[in-house]
Amino acid sequence: MNLPVAFQNKYRRLLGDEADAFLASFDEPSTSGFRSNPLKNGQPQATIEQSSGRVPYVSTGYYGSVNGKSLDHVTGWIYSQEPSAMFVGEVVDPQPGEKVLDLCAAPGGKSTHLIAKMKDQGLLVANEIFAKRAQVLASNLERWGTKNTVVLNERPDSLEKQFPAFFDRILVDAPCSGEGMFRKEPAGIEYWNENYPAECANRQRKILQSALKMLKAGGVLVYSTCTFAPEEDEQNIAWLLKEYPALRMLSVEKIPEMDDGRPEWADQNPELKKAVRLFPHHMKGEGHFIAKLQLTEQPVTPVKKKHKKKGRTNNNQLTKDERQLFEKWSTKYLPKCEFNNLVKFGEQLFAVPNGMPDMGSLKVQTPGLHLGTFKKNRFEPALALGLALQPEQMTNHLDITKEQWRKYVHGDTFNVERSTPNGWYLLVCEGHTTGFGKVVNGIVKNFFPKGLRF
Numbered sequence: 001m002n003l004p005v006a007f008q009n010k011y012r013r014l015l016g017d018e019a020d021a022f023l024a025s026f027d028e029p030s031t032s033g034f035r036s037n038p039l040k041n042g043q044p045q046a047t048i049e050q051s052s053g054r055v056p057y058v059s060t061g062y063y064g065s066v067n068g069k070s071l072d073h074v075t076g077w078i079y080s081q082e083p084s085a086m087f088v089g090e091v092v093d094p095q096p097g098e099k100v101l102d103l104c105a106a107p108g109g110k111s112t113h114l115i116a117k118m119k120d121q122g123l124l125v126a127n128e129i130f131a132k133r134a135q136v137l138a139s140n141l142e143r144w145g146t147k148n149t150v151v152l153n154e155r156p157d158s159l160e161k162q163f164p165a166f167f168d169r170i171l172v173d174a175p176c177s178g179e180g181m182f183r184k185e186p187a188g189i190e191y192w193n194e195n196y197p198a199e200c201a202n203r204q205r206k207i208l209q210s211a212l213k214m215l216k217a218g219g220v221l222v223y224s225t226c227t228f229a230p231e232e233d234e235q236n237i238a239w240l241l242k243e244y245p246a247l248r249m250l251s252v253e254k255i256p257e258m259d260d261g262r263p264e265w266a267d268q269n270p271e272l273k274k275a276v277r278l279f280p281h282h283m284k285g286e287g288h289f290i291a292k293l294q295l296t297e298q299p300v301t302p303v304k305k306k307h308k309k310k311g312r313t314n315n316n317q318l319t320k321d322e323r324q325l326f327e328k329w330s331t332k333y334l335p336k337c338e339f340n341n342l343v344k345f346g347e348q349l350f351a352v353p354n355g356m357p358d359m360g361s362l363k364v365q366t367p368g369l370h371l372g373t374f375k376k377n378r379f380e381p382a383l384a385l386g387l388a389l390q391p392e393q394m395t396n397h398l399d400i401t402k403e404q405w406r407k408y409v410h411g412d413t414f415n416v417e418r419s420t421p422n423g424w425y426l427l428v429c430e431g432h433t434t435g436f437g438k439v440v441n442g443i444v445k446n447f448f449p450k451g452l453r454f
């Protein structure tokens with residue numbers, strides 16, 4: 001790989017004897033991987049059989065690539081993620097019932113991992129600053145089948161006022177110079193110059209300042225990058241520890257192939273050893289830096305008074321007729337499920353997770369579980385609801401063949417036995433809930449969203 005000379009010189013200076021092995025690793029093929037989804041009702045056997053083994057530090061992690069059109073992928077039984085990035089979710093280690101923020105979340109590798117570790121209990125706020133990327137994030141989380149995730153599309157400093165000292169854990173998986181992505185995306189090398197890591201470090205510090213205003217006393221902050229640059233890694237953590245005396249480093253349990261953080265690449269503070277470096281010349285994966293910190297006391301920054309924002313407008317409230325329509329539908333088809341905090345955005349119905357404060361004027365991509373759409377006098381269930389259900393939760397579920405599933409994702413109708421009663425069905429293929437279909441006189445009408453068909 002054609003690495004810039006200044007890049008090579010920098011890492012020769014930093015790594016000494018190890019530099020040859022480090023620089024040679026850029027000529028090796030990149031490593032891919034995937035995680036299985038414990039929120040679903042089975043194991044993605046078909047994909048696991050194609051894998052080349054388990055990732056030793058993530059119980060749901062495997063080495064191997066993913067077919068984006070496979071049943072396992074389309075129904076969210078797996079998420080494609082580079083193996084060293086998988087360690088971040090393990091370090092965050094969120095617990096069921098907690099309030100967690102993933103501040104730089106798209107496309108959703110870490111968010112899907114975090115909500116899985118939370119057993120989909122509590123609240124995950126997944127935020128992404130760029131609108132297009134926030135859409136991709138929402139779509140990936142929809143496939144994953146989460147009920148307790150809100151997707152926002154905000155700048156970190158706009159969130160501060162809405163969530164003062166609110167979260168138990170915050171992940172800042174920061175935008176960075178991406179040196180660990182050079183093997184996968186060699187085009188990234190073109191952006192690199194000697195000053196680029198320092199520019200990224202400035203932006204990262206601003207994001208960290210916002211994050212700290214949203215962390216509870218006793219809360220945990222995890223900072224990660226996919227770059228090797230000390231400016232963005234140890235030097236940013238050294239800066240945090242100086243700037244915020246109420247922060248302390250927490251140890252990260254490492255496997256032998258993982259490296260300690262390098263105090264000598266920052267201000268010599270030995271605490272920096274508690275951070276972890278994943279290097280591509282020491283282990284399988286593209287590389288990462290992760291540091292875990294705890295806020296020991298009251299929030300370090302004076303919490304700004306929450307501005308009184310306009311509450312949810314009447315447009316978000318359901319009319320009596322709509323409420324009755326949904327209740328009738330859910331009593332018939334989902335008698336064992338309970339949906340709280342119902343809100344409407346346009347004609348779309350959502351269940352907002354418990355514990356989510358008023359969203360005021362925030363840019364909301366998805367305010368919770370998308371239940372469906374009101375259409376004149378009908379309620380039409382959403383794909384997200386279908387993907388968040390277990391087959392036995394729905395009164396009617398229909399086992400379909402792989403061939404029928406292919407017709408479904410292509411947007412076609414297909415036939416079932418004429419004696420099948422009319423009504424809504426959760427379509428289940430080889431144990432995977434795939435979405436809804438409506439049986440009308442032996443024909444399954446297709447409700448797979450147009451934009452996702454293939």
Ligand SMILES: C[S@@+](CC[C@H](N)C(=O)[O-])C[C@H]1O[C@@H](n2cnc3c(N)ncnc32)[C@H](O)[C@@H]1O
Nearest residue numbers: 104105106107108109110129130133173174175
């Ligand atoms: C390393 S990526 C996140 C990857 C994601 N956590 C995952 O695991 O899939 C960093 C993200 O930060 C976003 N970003 C860029 N500039 C930002 C800023 N100034 N503040 C917050 N996020 C930013 C990028 O759009 C990008 O989606």
